Amino acid sequence: MSHPDPRPLRASAPSAPLAGRLGVPGDKSISHRALMFGAVAVGTTEITGLLEGEDVLRTAAAMRALGATVDNTGPGAWRVSGRGVGGLVEPADVLDMGNSGTAARLLLGLISGHPLFAVMTGDASLRRRPMKRVTDPLSATGAQFWTREGGRLPLAVRGAADPLPIDYVLPVASAQVKSACLLAGLCAPGTTRVVEKEPTRDHTENMLRHFGATVSVEDTAEGRVIRLEGQPELVAAPVLVPGDPSSAAFPVVAALLVPGSRVVVENVGLNPLRTGLFTTLREMGAALRIENERIAGGEPVGDIVAEYTELSGVTVPPHRAPSMIDEYPVLAVAAAAARGVTRMKGLAELRVKESDRLAATAALLAVNGIKAEIEGDDLIVHGTGGAIPGGGTVETHMDHRIAMSALVMGLAARSPVTADDAAFIDTSFPGFATLMNGLTAGAPLAAP
Template identity: 60%
Template sequence: MSRHGAPIPMTARKGGPLQGAAHVPGDKSISHRALILGALSVGETRITGLLEGQDVLDTARAMRAFGAEVTDHGGGEWSVHGVGVGGFTEPDQVIDCGNSGTGVRLIMGAMATSPVVATFTGDASLTARPMGRVTEPLALFGAQAVGRAGGRLPMTIVGAADPVPVRYAVPVPSAQVKSAVLLAGLNAPGETVVIEAEATRDHTERMLAGFGAELSVQDTEDGRVITLTGQPELTPQAIAVPRDPSSAAFPVCAALLVEGSDVLVPNIGLNPTRAGLFYTLQEMGADLTFENSREEGGEPVADLRARFSPNMTGVAVPPERAASMIDEYPVLSVVAAFAKGKTEMRGVRELRVKECDRIDAMAQGLRAAGVIVEDGADWWIVHGRGPGDVPGGVTVQSRLDHRIAMAFLVMGLATQRPMRVDDCGPIGTSFPIFEGLMTGLGAGLTRSN
């Protein structure tokens, strides 16, 4: 069941080509961080292009609960009057982060070194996800966490009254963990150091520097070393949020699979730590081009043009690329089903602990639709059937996961028989205009009973 009410089943079926411009929403990762760092600044931060999906709205509500003044001016324009580093007040109510693992983990980090207590909860998907990967490093600062068995929500965090700086090597590639530690380090004296063996998305580092934090990044033999000097006064910013590459993945991949399609997706953020899917698609032989490359707000941006690509072949995705495309593996596996040969995806253990076990969810759905899939603890292989040769004709479960729902809807646009997804309500957490955008391009999506 969707968090927001009764399930919303949808059916996707083959139709005519997809044509036109797909104006996808603002980047979710950057939207979360803009609200949080705006709340930790002194003065007014102005944000344009904010993603107004439920995940980000839940973060905005949380910042209000911690004392920041957050205002929606309409049309994606927001302002945040911050309380400064260490200025959070204690919330009166439980903080409900809905479906957002990013939101809850970053907010926990932001409050963990202030002398306040907060209790966090979420929907059925989020309360099943482990929080220990964040609460363990936050404990090094002096914060305490009490939650359900297995380190799950609901969970109460007691912020450190006298925080100490931390040096922390992230055990598995995770931008959420890295960011939580850096945000906690803002209110700790001295230098907090985070070491990544593999680089993950660096929006937090870029934005911290933009807000005036003293931060350095070095590539060493031990990995990527990020050093943050604590207790700065952050300066409010004007932030233009680029369009979300993770959302762009769905109209782009749909265009590659639907005969005769030609779709332009403007203003997509192409941060190197986020663009792995697009490079992988090009290696598979996709007709995907970058146009009008430029830089906006410190982030590389371009317009993406995707055209029907019937001659794609499977590839072995380099494991070291996983961090730059971790959220895009579900829809990549759909593209792989229509390619020739096998596509290998390794080093993706993180997919097992997302909104659901995404490897299992996609493997089960692909198999039901007639595709051979092998999978293990941190890998999976999709054996492509080639263009036009995937049977489909089944109902699959979204498992309360927005990306699983959208991936299978994209699949149904190219299968021989329609694909039905049991609940597409979770799509609203990250891509609330998905249905209208895709049908506007000509996609055969309908709500079904």
């Protein structure tokens, strides 16, 4: 399935090493949440560094449709005047969440606790993604859902007039499902309790506290138990959105693979539940270090310095998957250039991302001359210990991360690599090609 107007993009080995300092777009996870929490807080929330990609702009439009005042006041600067917990109003039209699973799932949680009716849809990719994983637990609030076969969008929701708190044990490690349950719990009296067997990104918990909610986290024999005290008075609070570590992954890996390169990515979010890729790259021998560490808006932030390194294959344990679930395609590119075999274990969750990201990653490698196989939920990559052959055209399947991974591969390959459609990169990393081209001579990323 391709975009109505595919925009292929080709990457070739640059004529000079990558060098320079750059910032990456704001963290997508935090940007979605800043808009949503601002909309249900009392007062005006000032957001700086918001990711202005298509996914987040869909969330901004949805919050407007639900009654919040959302204004763009400058590049990355936004102002949200909220309606307070329980104050959202019924939207007059369908909520179109575009390509964003995060926006769709979190918003279903928020709507579930409000006595309103809404219809939600998305693009062709989002309409294939499973929503049952959130509608099942959210039904316990008293909300009702009508979906297509398999629990897919478009769907209709009638939120609960008197929402009940949820007590839910997550069957899969998913920050989106956890967050949907917590957001539904905002409008419910009493305590909402969510248990996760594997810790997942905790931006929702951090930001709820930042806005004044009472959230406790306890590690128990059952797993990590998160409790939210319902019906808090959320009060507007400024949010500084750090650079997205999932976006920083692409220039970082490119610098590690292109000989002679040294790149500094500034102001990157370093939440320990998001930095599995950087841990893994260090295990592979990468010259990566963090400078200027600090806390901003409740989140750890720093600058990542990456220098060209000859990498070695490793085994990535399955418990690390939630902290790097979006980074496996670009890790596979690093593994392709490494010495020896890299085995990434426990990647079942990749099958239900924007594409079947596991199959798409294996295909990306194969079409560029890298031996790779999928065994169960594991991806095994046989590295070349040097240059990647390249020369392939990668099917991106409307998946921005597959497209960017293919282009990073092209920078480190003997023959150029083409992404069949780079249009979707704008959902998470507007200006990606311009920024990467700015790190070196010529324009290694260009239309074929």
